[in-house]
Amino acid sequence: MARITGKGTKPEVAVRRVAHGLGYRFRLHRRDLPGSPDLVFPSRRLALFVHGCFWHRHAGCRLAYNPKSNVEFWQAKFKGNVARDARVLEELEGMGWRVAMIWECETRDFDSLCVKLKEILEQDDK
Structure with missing residues (x-):
């Protein structure tokens, strides 16, 4: 588990590329907010x-399987x-x-x- 990172993951980078490509600007991992969100759109x-x-x-989701060893x-x-x-949240x-979540399987x-x-x-433009 030590090799598992919380920042710069493949799904996160995919979302960042799409958001930037759509013309939106954002901040990454704002530590002054609870949970340090992956992307923050302050405006x-x-x-x-x-x-x-x-x-x-x-x-x-099929990716949310339960490991068979060390179950507890x-x-x-x-x-x-x-x-x-x-x-x-x-x-x-x-x-x-406003809080939104994008799941790893949705980034594929x-x-x-x-x-x-x-x-x-x-959503807030409407």
């Missing part, structure tokens, strides 16, 4: 997280991750930020990622 007050399906338990450890680990995600919304199809990101970013 839109939007915090965007790019979640790994395995670590953050994307419901119904993994259940506690996943339960803690989900609880932390919920707490961070609540804190950010309490501060007046470029066209659908573009559509989803446009929807998220243009």
